[in-house]
Amino acid sequence: MKLRDVAAVIRSKNSGPFELTFDIIFKDGDLFQRVYEAGVITRELFAQLYNLPVENVTAVIGFSPANAIKATLVRPIPSGALGERDVYGAQQHVPLFDVEIQL
Amino acid sequence: MPELRVLAPTAILGYGFPIQSFEEGLKRDPHVIAVDAGSSDPGPFYLGAGVSFTDRNAVKRDLELMLTAARKRKIPLIIGSAGGSGGEPHLKWNVEIVEEIAKEKNLAFKMAVIHAEISPKLVLDKLALGKIVPLEPAPDLTFEELEKTERIVGQMGIEPIIRALEMGAEVIVAGRAYDPAVFAALAVYRGFHRGLATHLGKILECASIAATPGSGSDCMMGYLGENYFQVEPLNPVRKCTTMSVAAHTLYEKSDPYLLPSPGGVLDLSETQFSQQSPRAVRVTGSKFIEDANYTIKLEGVKKIGYRTVAIAGARDPIMIGQIDEIIGSERGRVADNFGGQNLEYFLDFKVYGKNGVMADLEPVVETKSHELGIIIEAVAPDQATADTICSFARSTMLHWGYEGRISTAGNLAFPYSPSDFRAGPVYAFNIYHLLEVSDPCELFPIELCQSGEVGA
Numbered sequence: 001m002k003l004r005d006v007a008a009v010i011r012s013k014n015s016g017p018f019e020l021t022f023d024i025i026f027k028d029g030d031l032f033q034r035v036y037e038a039g040v041i042t043r044e045l046f047a048q049l050y051n052l053p054v055e056n057v058t059a060v061i062g063f064s065p066a067n068a069i070k071a072t073l074v075r076p077i078p079s080g081a082l083g084e085r086d087v088y089g090a091q092q093h094v095p096l097f098d099v100e101i102q103l
Numbered sequence: 104m105p106e107l108r109v110l111a112p113t114a115i116l117g118y119g120f121p122i123q124s125f126e127e128g129l130k131r132d133p134h135v136i137a138v139d140a141g142s143s144d145p146g147p148f149y150l151g152a153g154v155s156f157t158d159r160n161a162v163k164r165d166l167e168l169m170l171t172a173a174r175k176r177k178i179p180l181i182i183g184s185a186g187g188s189g190g191e192p193h194l195k196w197n198v199e200i201v202e203e204i205a206k207e208k209n210l211a212f213k214m215a216v217i218h219a220e221i222s223p224k225l226v227l228d229k230l231a232l233g234k235i236v237p238l239e240p241a242p243d244l245t246f247e248e249l250e251k252t253e254r255i256v257g258q259m260g261i262e263p264i265i266r267a268l269e270m271g272a273e274v275i276v277a278g279r280a281y282d283p284a285v286f287a288a289l290a291v292y293r294g295f296h297r298g299l300a301t302h303l304g305k306i307l308e309c310a311s312i313a314a315t316p317g318s319g320s321d322c323m324m325g326y327l328g329e330n331y332f333q334v335e336p337l338n339p340v341r342k343c344t345t346m347s348v349a350a351h352t353l354y355e356k357s358d359p360y361l362l363p364s365p366g367g368v369l370d371l372s373e374t375q376f377s378q379q380s381p382r383a384v385r386v387t388g389s390k391f392i393e394d395a396n397y398t399i400k401l402e403g404v405k406k407i408g409y410r411t412v413a414i415a416g417a418r419d420p421i422m423i424g425q426i427d428e429i430i431g432s433e434r435g436r437v438a439d440n441f442g443g444q445n446l447e448y449f450l451d452f453k454v455y456g457k458n459g460v461m462a463d464l465e466p467v468v469e470t471k472s473h474e475l476g477i478i479i480e481a482v483a484p485d486q487a488t489a490d491t492i493c494s495f496a497r498s499t500m501l502h503w504g505y506e507g508r509i510s511t512a513g514n515l516a517f518p519y520s521p522s523d524f525r526a527g528p529v530y531a532f533n534i535y536h537l538l539e540v541s542d543p544c545e546l547f548p549i550e551l552c553q554s555g556e557v558g559a
Contacts, residue, residue, distance in 0.1 A: 009350065015357045017143055017402075017532040018241050023353045025346075050464055058240075063359040065376055066349035072357040074240040076464070078532045080146030082407070082449050082482060083462070087146040091460050 003041075004097040006031045009068075012093040017079040019058065020089045021072040022046070024096065032067035034103050041069050041099075049095040052076070104329040107290050108133045111307035114319035116140035116165055116182060117157030120310070124322040127337040129172055131324055136173050137285040138165070139308045140197065141184025143532075144355075147404040151253045151530030153192030159200065167204050170274065174210045181264060181275045181285040188402075189279025190256050191220040198276050205554040212274050215267035216550045219278025221255045221401060225546075226538070234539040238400060241535035248405070248533055255403035255534055260365025261301075262543035264288035270551050278547070279402065281365050282308040290327050298391035301369050303332040305362065306351055313351035314341035335383040342382040349376045365400070366543060367393040396539050399546055403534025408449070409486040410526035411493035413479040415500075415515035421507050422514055423475055426454055429505050429514075436499050437492060446483065448492045453478040477515070482529050493523050 004010065009025035024041065026032035035041060043057040050057075056074040063070055080087050110133035113120045117140070145156040155162070166182075173180035182201075186193020198216055205212070227249055229235050237243055256279035265288050267275045277285065283304025290300035303325045306313045311321035314336035322337040334343050352371060353359045362369040370390040379385040417423055430452045437450060456472030458465035479500065481492035501515045508514075540546060 013355050014144055015355050016238070016535060017147070018238075018535055019357055021353075021355065021357055023350070025350050025353075049466075056240075059358060061359060063349070063353060065374065066346060066353060066359070068350060068353055068359070070353050070357075070359050078241075079143075080148065081531050082529075083451060084146075085453065085460055085462050088144050092464070094461075095464070095466050 001101045001103060002097065003099040003101055006035060006101060006103070010093050010096050012089055012091070014075070014079050014089040015072060018075055019072050020075045020092060021070060022093060022096065023068055023070050025066055025068040029064070029067050032062070032064065032069070035101055036062045036069060038102065040101055041071070045099065046071050046073055104294070107293060107295060107327040109286050109290070109303065109307060109325040109327070110136045111286060111310045111323045111325065112136065112138060112169060113165060113322070114139070114308070114310040114312055115142065115157060117162035119161060119165060119320045120322050121338060122168065124337040125168060125172070128322045128324050129176070133178060133324070135179050135181060135289045136169050137181040137183070137307070138169065139183045139282045139285060141187045141189050141279065143188070143402055145187070147530040147532045150188040150190060150256065150402065151404040151406060152528060153190060153254065155187040155193060155196055157187055162197070163200050163204065166200055167208070170201065170204050170210060171208055173274070174212055179268065179273055179275065179289060181277070181288065183277045183280035183282065183285035185276050185278055188256060189219045189277070190254050191218065194218065194276065194278045201274065201276060202554065210554065212554050213272050214274045214276065214552055214554050215270060215272030216552070217259065217263050217267060217275065217277040218548045218550070219256050219259055219280065219546070221257045221546055223249060223252055223255060226255055226401065229538055235401070235536050238535050238537055244534060244536055251405040252403045252533060253406050253530060255401055257538065257546045258365060258400040258402070259547045260284055260543050261288040261291050263547040263549060265292045266544055267549050267551070268292050270549065272551060274554070283364070286325065295327050296330065298369060298389040299330070299332050299386070300327060301364060301391055302371065302374070302386060302389035303327055303334070305369065306334050306348060309351065309354065311336045311338065311341055312354070313348050314343050315347040316341060317347070331385050331387045333379055333383050333385045343384040345376040345378055345384055348384045348386065366397045367391050397543050398537040398539050401534050401536045401538050402532070404530040405533045406528055407531045408482045408484050408529050409489045410480065410482045410529045411486070411489040411523055412526055413493050413497040413523045414519065415477045415479070415497070415517050415522065417475045417477060417515060418473070419510050419514065420473070421509065422505060423470070423472070425505050426457060426475060429500070429503055430454070433496055433500055433503065437496050440495060441492070446488055446492070448488060449482040450492055450496060451480045453480065486525060490523065490525070497522060
């Protein structure tokens with residue numbers, strides 16, 4: 001199964017000009033718990049998907065009130081810097097769609 | 104303790120709202136109307152150039168409704184991050200609109216204008232005293248970097264707004280402010296719990312985005328009690344669910360449990376969300392933990408040059424198959440042609456249909472697009488050089504003789520004449536730091552005046 005099959009929301013957005021934050025909100029609490037506990041969504045995963053050193057993935061945190069996993073990483077370049085492609089950071093989520101989930 | 108009601112008409116002043124939703128809000132007898140006008144999301148340009156990212160007519164339309172309603176009901180109207188970035192020119196722009204409406208509608212009120220632009224000299228002094236630390240992952244601030252800075256604003260907390268209320272202000276136009284501050288200030292002033300008031304503000308600052316279906320241009324009502332708050336969208340097509348409200352807590356923040364704010368941290372580790380009615384959600388348990396030292400978040404930008412862009416399309420499959428090589432050769436040709444002149448420039452090609460959105464992070468390696476959109480971009484220390492580089496790169500690409508070319512008349516389809524556009528000055532964020540203050544109001548001077556007398 002892929003992450004897009006179990007998530008109701010997968011989104012990215014700036015958290016300030018220097019960070020990019022991702023929210024994966026699962027379709028229900030059970031799916032959230034199972035994926036979160038499976039330990040697939042990790043800092044290493046984000047490091048690999050976004051071609052960053054692991055230490056640049058600031059956090060991957062489960063947030064059960066929203067059945068969500070949040071991940072935050074250091075923006076490859078600050079918002080609006082030379083070479084920018086996505087000032088708001090709102091279209092950087094797609095590599096997460098096809099992450100394989102074993103449930 | 105009686106309930107306090109806060110009406111949040113729209114997510115950003117100028118994004119609009121249905122009048123019917125607004126009237127529903129007024130029927131609920133709000134104690135205050137508040138709106139956030141700003142964000143750093145649209146990037147560094149607006150702060151640097153001193154212009155709003157929202158449209159004047161749209162802002163005036165929203166403000167006219169809010170101002171008229173607030174004055175009729177004798178309740179405060181509080182606007183935060185005026186003009187989008189909340190610096191001096193932005194604030195002046197917003198105050199002018201308020202003044203214009205007051206005149207046209209014959210409204211009289213006491214207005215407080217709270218300034219939030221911080222002088223580089225003050226930041227320099229604080230830097231020397233070691234009172235400035237980067238908000239990670241922003242880099243350290245150096246004296247050299249500070250000298251290049253075009254404009255700096257500080258995000259005020261609730262305190263300067265409370266002070267303006269104490270002074271008797273009926274309309275408050277605040278420069279750059281922590282987004283929830285305008286929604287929480289009156290509540291905290293009246294003795295409500297700061298954690299709940301701030302969390303309520305955090306939701307209301309985006310108006311109906313926390314509802315489902317969400318909208319950034321529709322009204323939301325907040326109800327604050329002694330140990331709870333409640334949110335309810337004012338358009339009957341929307342509802343708040345525990346999921347929609349909890350999910351909004353994540354939005355644009357790095358850590359869902361601990362949200363830093365001026366003067367302390369909003370701690371949501373014990374927050375509970377419960378469905379109060381089919382359309383309203385009740386929230387309890389949010390706490391505010393005061394920092395030992397009060398800090399203000401600074402945002403600053405520097406000018407890094409001027410930009411010119413050309414927009415074009417490519418449809419020829421032989422060219423599309425070699426686009427990377429062609430761009431590589433282009434770069435070489437530009438460098439070679441102006442090599443003798445020591446021109447300083449940044450040249451970039453954004454290729455939509457290939458990796459325009461994600462660049463090097465794009466997981467799809469091979470494009471299957473039958474056509475490409477290409478933006479040729481030049482940034483240079485002056486506009487003339489940016490024009491030169493963009494123009495040369497464009498004309499060279501138009502006639503580039505790539506391998507196997509059979510369309511020898513031209514490689515690019517330009518949708519416009521002119522093909523090149525001056526995008527003007529380019530800015531970059533260079534300050535995203537915390538400044539320690541002894542008084543939360545010290546950076547934010549308040550002007551109190553009768554409407555019609557400000558901005559002289």
